[in-house]
Amino acid sequence: MASIPVVNLFIDGEWRPASNQDTFEVRNPLSNEVVSIAASATLDDSTAAVEAAGRAFKTWEHSPLPQRRSVFLKAAELIGSEKYKAKIVETIRAETAATQTWAAFDSAYARGSLEHYASLVADLKGETFPSIVPGGHVIAQRRAMGVIYAISPWNAPIILTIRAIAIPIICGNTVVLKSSEYSPRTQAIVVEALHEASLPKGVLNYICTGRENSPILTPAIIAHPFVKKINFTGSDRVGKLIAAEAAKYLKPCVFELGGKAPAVVLEDADLDEAARSLVYGSMLHSGQICMSTERVICQKSISKPLLDAISSLAERLKAGDHDKDPANVQLSALFNSGSAENVVNMIKEAQEGGAEVVLGKVDREGAVVQPHIVRGVKPGMRLWDRESFGPVMVFAEAETVDELVELANASEYSMVSSLWTKDVNQALDVAGRIRSGCCNVNGPTFHSEMMRGHGGLGGATGYGHFAIDDFTDIRMVVVHPPHRQYPLVG
Known part of the structure; x- marks a missing residue:
């Protein structure tokens, strides 16, 4: 030995x-x-x-x-x-x-x-x-x-x-x-x-x-x-x-x-491209990244096709022991069982507050938590307000661009964000209104520019x-x- x-x-x-x-x-x-x-x-x-x-x-x-x-x-x-x-x-x-x-x-x-x-x-x-x-x-x-x-x-x-x-x-x-x-x-x-x-x-x-x-x-x-x-x-x-x-x-x-990065998706976005980036940004390293996509906020007119596309991609991912089952396991365990327990408790609390679990069984196996998507989470719930540091995506929707920006900014965290739209002028306008150290247009939240230093704008970030x-x-x-x-x- x-x-x-x-x-x-x-x-x-x-x-x-x-x-x-x-x-x-x-x-x-x-x-x-x-x-x-x-x-x-x-x-x-x-x-x-x-x-x-x-x-x-x-x-x-x-x-x-x-x-x-x-x-x-x-x-x-x-x-x-x-x-x-x-x-x-x-x-x-x-x-x-x-x-x-x-x-x-x-x-x-x-x-x-x-x-x-x-x-x-x-x-x-x-x-x-x-x-x-x-x-x-x-x-x-x-x-x-x-x-x-x-x-x-x-x-x-x-x-x-x-x-x-x-x-x-x-x-x-x-x-x-x-x-x-x-x-x-x-x-x-x-x-x-x-x-x-x-x-x-x-x-x-x-x-x-x-x-x-x-x-x-x-x-x-x-x-x-x-x-x-x-x-x-x-x-x-x-x-x-x-x-x-x-x-x-x-x-x-x-x-x-840490972070609670929002991804804002406007109704003219390329939904297939956005869905791939959102799942990547939220699930990479089982969400244990300060720039993970924790909150997806979209216009109601596209919520169903976007949620369907995200769910279809996320349900293919499995967390566990990659060495034992490399063909089927893509995500790691969390760094300890206490973190896994905290993630599950945050989801349960959101459920009790009226949120809907779209994907996931709201449980853990030791330090392993499978991917979860939770809809209807609101500011004031711990799953909205606090960094989960787990494979969890909060999915929210609103009618207008102003409402989307308000939800994106309803957080103490301000490290990174992303924005999805095909309209360049609208992208520059809306990105400037989202309070984050780096807003990625048509790209994942898991990105920041090294050349300008790194960090958010204050608060819990x-x-x-x-x-x-x-x-x-x-x-x-x-x-x-x-x-x-x-x-x-x-």
């Missing part, structure tokens, strides 16, 4: 166990088998990681931009190699029960992400202009902030880990990265690649810890004077706790806190963006002219 892989902490350029030798188990959501044993960081370990990052910042802040770019390009080459791709796919599937397709996507996207972030060194420039003092000059520079505390999730563990650390490091910051307790071995692969690419010690430090320790470690890390900013991707519930802790020290945050502006300070140097005259002293 093969030994269970062990995940250690990475602090000041060295892999090490927890200082008290404590560990926690990571179990596959489908089989419940232990697939990883991870070091459970202590408060001393976390402090050591922050202090290592603080020491490294003194030199990394002043590192040449070509050096930073070279490290990331080398890491991109490594992570795109067959060795790393195979390791990533195997580990994602073991820890999160993802399908082969989703694991391969996360792996394939990683190289392009690193190459893109490497290119951002070109944006690290300032400007110069005359001072308001006659004869003086001002130099404004983008400078690194210090130590960044980054917390990354399990659902796209490679690309979201890269996003959490790459821009901060490219900007000259150093990072303490905390993994999800559900995917520590997978996320450690990103650290391995950057270490192999010769990222200097202390620039990136990696900790993982058992679920019970996070409420102790995270406040202590945020409180440390070396930590200047926090970024977090995860639930809005946890995001609010982190924001409250950061507010004690007036430390800024960048958050991405989060705030700030994963962009150069959010991980640098603009500092000014003012050169005063000689022989100035001053009040009082001449």
Whole structure:
């Protein structure tokens, strides 16, 4: 029997166990088998990681931009190699029960992400202009902030880990990265690649810890004077706790806190094309994506043919163990049975409120939930208001375009949306009225443009963006002219 892989902490350029030798188990959501044993960081370990990052910042802040770019390009080459791709796919599937397709996507996207972030060194420039003092000059520079505390999730563990650390490091910051307790071995692969690419010690430090320790470690890390900013991707519930802790020290945050993406379908839309995109957007990775299509809102005149087309496609999909039945299983289990139970309860509550389950049996088998379509869900119901993070599509309808827009905006979430229409002028008008960070016209909600950063417009979605502006300070140097005259002293 093969030994269970062990995940250690990475602090000041060295892999090490927890200082008290404590560990926690990571179990596959489908089989419940232990697939990883991870070091459970202590408060001393976390402090050591922050202090290592603080020491490294003194030199990394002043590192040449070509050096930073070279490290990331080398890491991109490594992570795109067959060795790393195979390791990533195997580990994602073991820890999160993802399908082969989703694991391969996360792996394939990683190289392009690193190459893109490497290119951002070109944006690290300032400007110069005359001072308001006659004869003086001002130099404004983008400078690194210090130590960044980054917390990354399990659902796209490679690309979201890269996003959490790459821009901060490219900007000259150093990072303490905390993994999800559900995917520590997978996320450690990103650290391995950057270490192999010769990222200097202390620039990136990696900790993982058992679920019970996070409420102790995270406040202590945020409180440390070396930590200047926090970024977090995860639930809005946890995001609010982190924001409250950061507010004690007036430390800024960048958050991405989920979504409830609406897809608005107008009566002139190509319904076959829309149906394929809507099912893809809602069911991919069993809906465990922040950009999943959770709400389909269409005009009543097309509701029956659109719902029929969606149902016909969705009923062909099956969730379960892809390895045991690859011919028939397209969707993964959810990341744990508690999440599956929550999804089923949300559907039951909607039923009790008068909603109709068009597809699905409103049950689960362990962590497995089959695709569901629920009609007649309204604002005020939990299934409308809260992110489900499951294979569930809410289907709603209204008469007018104004009513559709009002329903689309009836949400705290504002990350992404989509709009279906053949009328280009109407598309531009309606898309501008939907409150989301990115509106995809005749395309899936599962899409956003990397070149413009990422994030929604506020509320439960989060705030700030994963962009150069959010991980640098603009500092000014003012050169005063000689022989100035001053009040009082001449």
